[in-house]
Amino acid sequence: MKIGGIAADVYSYSILIEGFCRCGDVEKGLSLFEEMGNNNIIPSLVTYSSILKGLCRSGLMEISLDWFKKIGASGYEYDQHAYNILITGFCVKGDMDSANKLLEEMLNNSLAPNPVSYKSLILGFCKIGSLEKALKFFNNMREAGFLPSPVTCNHVISGYCKEGQVKEALRFIDEMRDLGISPNMFTYSAVINRLCKESKSEKALELIPVMLKCNIFPSVVIYSTLINGFAKQANPRKALMLYTKMLKLGICPDSVTFTILINVLSTGGRGEEAYNLFKEMISKGLDPDKISYTSMIAGFCRSKDMKKAWGLFQEMVQSDIVPSVVTYTCLIDGFCKVNRMDMANMLVDEMNNNTVCPDQITYSVLIRGCQKLGYVDSARQLLNEMKNRGILPCESTLKT
Structure with a gap:
């Protein structure tokens, strides 16, 4: 290989291999490594390490181990860097047994762990829920x-939080400060x-002034x-208050923020407010997702505004968003409530054609709709179909 008419050396190859491996193209990196051998260019330890890192990043840990052995077979002594690459790879995978074995091997080779080794091991043990070992x-x-x-x-801190030990997490933040380590937004x-x-959303909210005091926005x-958090605690007032505060601070809400608010307003029977937010979301260039559409459709179905619900459903499908069983069930329930069993049945057929299986709730809604209009035979037929599909009817369905 030549670069600008000059034959490439080990340094040039190593840079290229590092670049391809960093971009996730390990195959190209290995191809260049092979080319080096064909051109009688001896790879350096840096070259080997670049391939090793690329393999680990791709999650190819068995191949990484073989490559690691290849480094030793090539006459190079293993260093901390090579061990850390492998240890980190196994820690990311959550394979702490393999990571521990490598650590022991590292120590046996008189190589002491460095901050990178410790960071990876702490991450790995926290990831698998072994907080005690992480703390060790x-x-x-x-x-x-x-x-x-x-x-x-x-x-x-994430490890403490996963275990539900919030008090210990907060104590650890104080310990960080004592060590001169500044907490950040992720903390x-x-x-x-x-x-x-x-x-405990109120308690969580109390941390915002603490963050601001530390210049963490x-x-x-x-x-x-x-x-x-406030939405799940059925406190839309506080949720909307925080939304207003966000806007005042110049923090732009994203699609997740809008979807949460749309859902809480729709569930609370505030369909028009939810719809206004839905339109605002679109005006800001944010595309509604399956959850946003379903929340809006559910809200209009609750208020029996089937024209708007159906319009949004059509818009959703035209946007190539595949409706879920929840979306279909909301619409079916809405049409049953307004005595449009023809539309409800048409949607069930569409579900089956789109391989979206009706669930217990879908069948319960349909059976209630049939019972309401006196379609007893249709209700029995649906009940049998439900049982044939291995879906157990709920107690309320059996009572109807």
Whole structure:
């Protein structure tokens, strides 16, 4: 291979291999490595490491191990960097047994773990829910004289939050500060997310002033998490208040923010407000997704405004968004409520044609619709069809 008329050397090849592997094209990297051999150019340790990193990033851990052995067979001594690449790869995969074996091998070769080794191991153990082991490595890291980075600390905080130990996570944030490590947005994001999941949105909201005091400005993701928390606690007033606050702070809501608000307003019978937000979302260049459309359709079906519900359904299909069983069921329920069994049955046929299987709720809605209009035979037929498909009717369906 020649670059600008000059024959490529090991340095040129290594740069190209690193570039392709970084972009995820390991195959091209391996092809260039083979070309080096054909041109009698001896690869450097950097060349081998680039391929190793590319294989690990692609999740090809068995091939990575073979490549790692190839490095030793080529006469190069393993260094911390090579071990860290493999350890990180296994930690990302959650294969902590393999990561631990490599760590032991590293120590046996008189190579001490460095901050990269510790960070990967802490991440890996937090990922699989072994917080105790993650904390052990965190303490080992400090004892070795390394100051953990905010990213490493965030892994531990995420680990605490996954285990539901919010108090410990907050205590750990104080410990970070004592060590001179500044918490960042991701630090607080994990805690806020956990508190909202535990229906403690008010407590989560109290962290916003704490963040601002540290010059950490909450992102759209954090605000969306809080809005979702209040929405799930049936507090649309607080959710909308946070939305207004976002706008005042110049934080642009994304499709997730809009979808949460549309859903909470539609569920609460505030269809027109939800529809206004839906239109605002589109005006901002944000495309509604399956959840946004379904929330709006469900809201109009509840208020028996089937014209708008059907219009949105058509718009959804024309936008190449495949309706879910929930979307279809909402529409079927709406048409049953306005005594349009012809439309309800047509939608069931469409579901079957689109391989969207009706579920227990779909059948229950249809059976109730038939019973309401006195179509007893049709109701029995649906009940039998339901049983033949292995779908157990709920108690209320059997009573009807």
